[in-house]
Amino acid sequence: xxxxxxKCRVCGREFPNAPLYxxxxxxxxxxxxxxxxxxxxxxxxxKVEKGPKSIWRYADLLPVDTLKPVDLGAGYTRxxxxxxxxxxxxxxxxxxxxxxxxxxxxxxDRVVSVAVTKAIEFGxxxxxxxxxxxxxxxxxxxxxxxxxxxxxxxxxGIEKNKIIQAVVHGAKIIEVExxxxxxxxxxxxxxxxxxxxxxxxINLRPYYVEGxxxxxxxxxxxxxxxxxxxxxxxxxxxxxxxxxxxGFTDLERVGFIDDNKVTLNGAQPRGLPIAKAVKxxxxxxxxxxxxxxxxxxxxxxxxxxIFAKEIIKKTGGSAEDPSDEETVEAVKLxxxxxxxxTELAGGVTIAAxxxxxxxxSIDSYDVVVAYLTGNGLKTPEVILNxxxxxxxxxxxxxxxxxxxVA
Amino acid sequence: MIRVxxxxxxxxxxxxxxxxxxxxxxxxxxxxxILFERYGSTLxxxxxxxxxxxxxxxxxxxxxDIRYLNGLQTELKDxxxxxxxxxxxxx
Numbered sequence: 205x206x207x208x209x210x211k212c213r214v215c216g217r218e219f220p221n222a223p224l225y226x227x228x229x230x231x232x233x234x235x236x237x238x239x240x241x242x243x244x245x246x247x248x249x250x251k252v253e254k255g256p257k258s259i260w261r262y263a264d265l266l267p268v269d270t271l272k273p274v275d276l277g278a279g280y281t282r283x284x285x286x287x288x289x290x291x292x293x294x295x296x297x298x299x300x301x302x303x304x305x306x307x308x309x310x311x312x313d314r315v316v317s318v319a320v321t322k323a324i325e326f327g328x329x330x331x332x333x334x335x336x337x338x339x340x341x342x343x344x345x346x347x348x349x350x351x352x353x354x355x356x357x358x359x360x361g362i363e364k365n366k367i368i369q370a371v372v373h374g375a376k377i378i379e380v381e382x383x384x385x386x387x388x389x390x391x392x393x394x395x396x397x398x399x400x401x402x403x404x405x406i407n408l409r410p411y412y413v414e415g416x417x418x419x420x421x422x423x424x425x426x427x428x429x430x431x432x433x434x435x436x437x438x439x440x441x442x443x444x445x446x447x448x449x450x451g452f453t454d455l456e457r458v459g460f461i462d463d464n465k466v467t468l469n470g471a472q473p474r475g476l477p478i479a480k481a482v483k484x485x486x487x488x489x490x491x492x493x494x495x496x497x498x499x500x501x502x503x504x505x506x507x508x509x510i511f512a513k514e515i516i517k518k519t520g521g522s523a524e525d526p527s528d529e530e531t532v533e534a535v536k537l538x539x540x541x542x543x544x545x546t547e548l549a550g551g552v553t554i555a556a557x558x559x560x561x562x563x564x565s566i567d568s569y570d571v572v573v574a575y576l577t578g579n580g581l582k583t584p585e586v587i588l589n590x591x592x593x594x595x596x597x598x599x600x601x602x603x604x605x606x607x608x609v610a
Numbered sequence: 611m612i613r614v615x616x617x618x619x620x621x622x623x624x625x626x627x628x629x630x631x632x633x634x635x636x637x638x639x640x641x642x643x644i645l646f647e648r649y650g651s652t653l654x655x656x657x658x659x660x661x662x663x664x665x666x667x668x669x670x671x672x673x674x675d676i677r678y679l680n681g682l683q684t685e686l687k688d689x690x691x692x693x694x695x696x697x698x699x700x701x
Contacts, residue, residue, distance in 0.1 A: 214666070225696065225698055226617065226618075226619040226666070226696035226698070227619065227666075228619045228620070228621075228622045228623075229656065230656060230664065230666065231619055231656065231657075231664060231666040231667045231696050231697075232666045233666065233696075233697075233698065385675070386673070388698070389668075389670060389673065389675075389693075389695060390673075392617075392695050392696070392698060393615070393693065393695065396617055396618055396627075396695075399618070405698065406698050409698055490675070490677055492675075492677075492678045505668070505675070505697065507697050507698045510665065
């Protein structure tokens with residue numbers, strides 16, 4: 205068996221392989237303990253390379269024991285050398301891992317595929333989550349495939365496309381008055397009352413977050429089993445950054461890389477807790493009012509904030525906090541240079557990357573990977589306010605020549 | 611009466627999930643003292659570090675995080691609901 209059980213990330217107390225999420229000793233979050241000896245004996249680079257073109261090529265390194273995952277094809281997405289963008293911002297070796305091409309158009313398919321597979325393993329009767337939108341669509345789709353009902357809690361007022369995408373799969377979408385943090389608190393209370401339901405980012409959270417490690421695995425595999433010098437990761441709760449770090453560490457454990465010396469940098473919209481603490485000093489303090497257009501990263505009380513900050517510091521990284529305007533400009537820059545339309549979270553990442561190069565934190569010859577976690581068509585309403593209007597003419601060539609060419 | 615809800619992670623100490631406590635007019639800090647009296651010092655040791663609440667537990671009064679109210683000084687009135695919820699947000 206790959207999974208031995210769970211362990212508290214704070215005090216180290218151990219728990220069985222079960223849908224648990226909080227330590228009963230210090231209430232800290234739990235993480236999966238793997239049987240690394242068992243895994244190292246069974247996995248190899250060659251086996252991975254022959255595997256499916258999805259996250260399940262790394263099944264040996266994921267916390268599931270089933271041979272039949274709930275799989276819509278998440279992962280092994282586009283990995284490109286971004287020479288145009290690199291030239292624009294001053295990088296010679298810039299790569300983009302583009303998760304906007306996942307089955308439901310965001311990186312969430314990686315975590316949800318693992319979590320719903322785990323829900324089936326645990327014999328759960330339904331699945332649920334609190335979501336800012338991307339998770340909603342992904343969970344709804346995977347639940348449909350797994351033939352499980354799903355209950356999804358979102359803050360009222362998130363982007364229409366994200367709601368439609370979830371509803372169409374038959375999920376019950378509950379729009380909660382308030383912010384993401386309000387929706388999340390309610391979902392946690394409901395999860396506490398319904399232990400036979402698998403709330404992917406609550407009671408299945410220790411397993412769920414492991415899906416994001418595949419971003420690190422793919423990064424290394426696609427670079428020819430080499431680690432990058434630096435990565436730039438968008439942060440909401442900070443869980444993604446922590447998972448990517450664990451992913452690099454795992455590869456060292458199984459001998460796929462010699463050592464993990466990757467510098468992790470975080471990107472978060474201005475005013476949010478993690479980037480604020482890393483950049484300006486102090487503790488990761490929750491904020492109540494979330495004033496950003498980047499809804500997918502708007503988490504006021506980030507559960508992994510403390511850990512994400514620690515990893516950034518430990519690996520010699522930095523955090524940047526672009527403004528909304530800088531974020532939109534970055535979305536447009538990426539679209540115009542690389543032909544990739546990413547959602548606003550991707551804009552935050554690219555804007556942060558640009559700042560990190562400008563202030564010298566990233567060297568122009570560093571091998572850098574930036575993670576684009578979602579598709580631009582998810583958040584069109586916001587972008588609409590920042591792009592030029594279309595040119596409108598009657599069907600006359602004279603008019604075209606007068607209005608467009610002149 | 612104040613209604614109090616505990617998460618499953620508390621049950622090894624509290625053995626119960628929902629209770630009602632006579633704490634009208636008292637603060638959240640004073641309610642904690644009543645709970646520490648009721649369940650013994652283990653709960654205090656696990657919940658408090660240097661006089662402050664540990665970071666992985668959030669306390670909500672009627673759905674509002676006490677951080678955004680008056681912290682441990684937040685006053686309680688008859689009918690209020692106090693919920694202890696482990697910190698899991700986002701991902």
